[in-house]
Amino acid sequence: MKCGLCGMFYCEGNSFDEREHRRHCRQVERCRKKYGSWLMADYHERERIKQESWQVVENADIDLVERVSAAKMILKAWFSRSVGERGWNLTHPDLKKWAGLFLQNERAVFPAEVFNQLAKIYPAPRSVKRKQAG
Numbered sequence: 001m002k003c004g005l006c007g008m009f010y011c012e013g014n015s016f017d018e019r020e021h022r023r024h025c026r027q028v029e030r031c032r033k034k035y036g037s038w039l040m041a042d043y044h045e046r047e048r049i050k051q052e053s054w055q056v057v058e059n060a061d062i063d064l065v066e067r068v069s070a071a072k073m074i075l076k077a078w079f080s081r082s083v084g085e086r087g088w089n090l091t092h093p094d095l096k097k098w099a100g101l102f103l104q105n106e107r108a109v110f111p112a113e114v115f116n117q118l119a120k121i122y123p124a125p126r127s128v129k130r131k132q133a134g
């Protein structure tokens with residue numbers, strides 16, 4: 001069966017599977033507490049959300065505010081995948097930091113008008129702190 005919380009498939013009644021699942025489910029829950037309750041642990045859910053959101057992002061007839069919020073969903077889906085690739089541990093940078101860095105490196109991934117709004121929400125992280133006046 002598939003867990004609705006963490007998206008993991010496991011065999012009910014198989015103690016090894018159930019143990020693995022409990023461990024995974026706990027890790028996902030801890031990640032949701034740290035990074036946000038929206039964290040998408042299920043691959044198919046992520047794919048569905050990305051597909052729907054891209055249609056909005058790429059449609060210039062739709063209001064920009066709506067396109068930007070669809071782009072945020074895509075970023076959250078990618079972020080979730082990235083956290084999952086790290087084994088759902090808590091060492092992953094948070095969404096704001098991760099998205100700022102991602103956008104800095106992937107400027108062409110979103111249409112320019114959407115990108116410009118996203119860059120305000122998720123500014124590129126400063127590697128060097130501004131010098132204090134005085």
Ligand SMILES: [Zn+2]
Nearest residue numbers: 003005006025
């Ligand atoms: Zn679960």
